[in-house]
Amino acid sequence: MSDISMQDSSYEANMGDYFALLKPRVMSLVVFTALVGLLVAPVPVHPFIGFVGILCIAVGAGASGALNMWWDADIDRLMKRTATRPIPSGRVEPGEALGIGLALSGFAVVLLALATNFLAASLLAFTIFFYAVVYSMYLKRSTPHNIVIGGAAGAFPPMIGWAVATGGVSIESVLMFALIFMWTPPHFWALALFVKSDYGRAGVPMLTETHGRDTTRRHVLIYTIALVPVALGLGLTSIGGPFYMAVAVVMNLWFLKGAIDISRRDDAACEADKHKVEINVFKVSLYYLFAHFLALLFEAALRQYGLGGW
């Protein structure tokens, strides 16, 4: 920040503004799924190493959030939901966000490599690259399938957590990745169906606006159907078990029923009950993900006592 601009504005960014750049709410989900990935792994991790590993994953995710806000400041300014973010609201300079994003990315990846292993650090580096460059800079503004492919960035954390513990990649961690990856589109499109968005004004292609709401409803159903075998398949691996399987069956039926309900509706029905079904399915999708990962955690806890697992 130059001295000139400092004299121009009386506002001085505080730590809270910089923290907001890291997207704390996204970070909390990342911490949760990464922690589950780390704890369900068959290799015990020293608690402090595990703590540093999760911290690095969280900071790396935050850094990619800051880079995303730096890149997207122009469209964030145009949308109501994002206009209050630190850069569009003028509290933080774009250059500061870029600097913080790059610096924290470097710190998180290097510290993760030193504290744990190079595979986990490489996965984290790739996640940051994927979210900041592939999703933010390329996919988001070019295709209505941005959320499908971009969802991979949010799906990596449990895989990194697993790599922190085991130093490897296996069917279990790939399926945890696949679970979040396949869950993201129906979750997000359910939201897009009831939130009055101004993506169109910002020129961001969203399925609801490029292909219409009926197509979006069909897509919710198709992706939910594709999600079911992934969720159940995870239950057959070494980290699954009867308890996980029971939770998965119930949650998948619930989510699937919601997706079918959505696919049978039209705009008139949505207006009539003020998107009650869509809002409900969106909530179910949140419970869905939490229930699956909590069930995995519970299976891991049971294994300590010789229970759980197949």
Add this chain to the structure above:
Amino acid sequence: MTMKVEHEVHGRRKNRNYGVLILLLCFVGIVLGLTVVKVIQLGDARKFEATDHVARPQIIPEEGTE
């Protein structure tokens, strides 16, 4: 003689400066903690000395002892 020179920017930047102080202290704590944990995990403290890039005759096991 008082050495205290208060500038307007000190008050304005107080929040940030303390924030950076806390972050740096946390960073030092993490690096220290990692060092302690990693050294203890070695089991044999002599392995830590082996990371020194200088020849250490005293850590080379004598013939017949191992």
